[in-house]
Amino acid sequence: QVQLVESGGGLVQAGGSLRLSCAVSVRSFGNYCMGWFRQAPGKERDSVAAISYGGRTIDYEDSVKGRFTISRDNTKNMLYLSMNSLKPEDTAVYFCAASRRMARLVAAEYNYWGQGTQVTVSS
Numbered sequence: 143q144v145q146l147v148e149s150g151g152g153l154v155q156a157g158g159s160l161r162l163s164c165a166v167s168v169r170s171f172g173n174y175c176m177g178w179f180r181q182a183p184g185k186e187r188d189s190v191a192a193i194s195y196g197g198r199t200i201d202y203e204d205s206v207k208g209r210f211t212i213s214r215d216n217t218k219n220m221l222y223l224s225m226n227s228l229k230p231e232d233t234a235v236y237f238c239a240a241s242r243r244m245a246r247l248v249a250a251e252y253n254y255w256g257q258g259t260q261v262t263v264s265s
Contacts (some may be wrong), residue, residue, distance in 0.1 A: 144168040144254040146238050151259030158228050158263070164221040164238030164256060171219040172196065175245045177252060178212060178223045180234035180261075189247035190236070191223060201247050205231075228263045235260050 145167040154160055168174065177192040191212035192201045200212055211224040221238050235258040245251030 144174070144240050146240060146254060146256035148236065148238050148256045148259040151236060151261045153262045153264065154228055156228060156230055156263055156265050159224070159226045160228065160261060162223040162225070162236055162238075162259060162261070164223075166219045166221065166238075166240060168219065168240070172216040174240040174242060176212075176214055176221045177239045177241070177245060177247065177249075178221075178236060179239060179249055180232075180236045181258075182231075182234040185234075187237070187249060188234075189249060192246045193221070194244060194246075199244075199246070203247065225261070228261075230263045230265045233261060233263050 147165045150162040178190040179187050181187040189203050193212045209227045213222045237258045238256045239252035240254040241252040243251050
């Protein structure tokens, strides 16, 4: 069983920064591709970033490139998302997800999801 718990969300002004964390309870965390997704009110869930098992392959959705950084610490079973230069349109519930496959930014390839953490960016 894989359990994911996000933290680090909150309210921030435009231009500010936040760092999201995802604690993953699983054996062999390094065997899982990890991703961040987000869902704004009334909108579909969108991909944000993904990182492969050992971190060699990283993907970003175009709108966050250069502003967000995904990383993982396989010794601590942790996934992170550092978000800089935040914009009001980044407001959403952010979810971390895990997959045994090389899922990259494809949400349907992820089997395990956290409960989400709210990020609100004020203008």
